[in-house]
Amino acid sequence: xxxxxxxxxxxxxxxxxxxxxxxxxxxxxxxxxxxxxxxxxxxxxxxxxxxxxxxxxxxxxxxxxxxxxxxxxxxxxxxxxxxxxxxxxxxxxxxxxxxxxxxxxxxxxxxxxxxxxxxxxxxxxxxxxxxxxxxxxxxxxxxxxxxxxxxxxxxxxxxxxxxxxxxxxxxxxxxxxxxxx
Numbered sequence: 001x002x003x004x005x006x007x008x009x010x011x012x013x014x015x016x017x018x019x020x021x022x023x024x025x026x027x028x029x030x031x032x033x034x035x036x037x038x039x040x041x042x043x044x045x046x047x048x049x050x051x052x053x054x055x056x057x058x059x060x061x062x063x064x065x066x067x068x069x070x071x072x073x074x075x076x077x078x079x080x081x082x083x084x085x086x087x088x089x090x091x092x093x094x095x096x097x098x099x100x101x102x103x104x105x106x107x108x109x110x111x112x113x114x115x116x117x118x119x120x121x122x123x124x125x126x127x128x129x130x131x132x133x134x135x136x137x138x139x140x141x142x143x144x145x146x147x148x149x150x151x152x153x154x155x156x157x158x159x160x161x162x163x164x165x166x167x168x169x170x171x172x173x174x175x176x177x178x179x180x181x
Contacts, residue, residue, distance in 0.1 A: 005170055006090060008181060010082045013165075016130045016178070017081075024075040030061045036129035041109050041122075049109055056102025063088045063098045090166050103161045107154040118152040127178065136179030143176035 017029040034057040035045070043050045064081070065074050067088035076084065088094040110122040118126075124137050132140070144160045145152055163174020175181055 005168070005181075006086065007082055009164060009175070010085050010090075011078055012178060012181070013085070014078045014081045019131065024077055025081065026075045027058070027061045027065075027072055030057050033057065033129065037106060037109060037126065040125045040129050041112065043109055049105065052105040053102070053109055056098075056105040059098045060102050063094045067092060067094075085165070095162070095166060099165065100158070100162070103158055104154075107157045110157070111154055116154050118154065118157055120150075123152060130178055132178045140176045140179045143173045146173060 014025065017025045017033055019029070019032065031054065034053050038045055038050050038053065043053075045051065045054050062072060064076070064084040065072055068074070068076070068080060068084045070076075074080075086092075089099045106126065107118065110118045110126050112122060120138070120141055123141050124134075127137050127140065128134075141152065142148075144156055146156055146159075160174040160177050163169070163172040164177040167174055169175075
């Protein structure tokens, strides 16, 4: 993947976690994103779906810090985050084992009626937790809706996340996951 594109996407992801703007993130920031998602969807962290999401985000943090040879109490700079994400998930083998289950947990949370689809309202709730600007959500949804049927399937969302984090095509729909790059 072109390094500039990868770094830009990872810096954006770092910003989703660094909501306080300190320039560093820790485990609580990652779990905080999970908490924002759970609150937005009115889901308890102790429910089956809530537990899967929390465990998935915690697993991402653990794999990320391990790839940097740090403990779970580490604080990471944007540079650390880029290096760790690249080692663990972009170029490393941890995407399918660790990252994808967390993505699937988010998709399951968004699919509130359990029909395998995510509508605009749920997508907007999800992106709101990530801090995406309200005005960017509609176009992001349209770009990710590959069959243009007005809904996202869980599979479309999972594919978009993979493209965002591991893809090297600058024109891939998944790059619109959080709005325009």
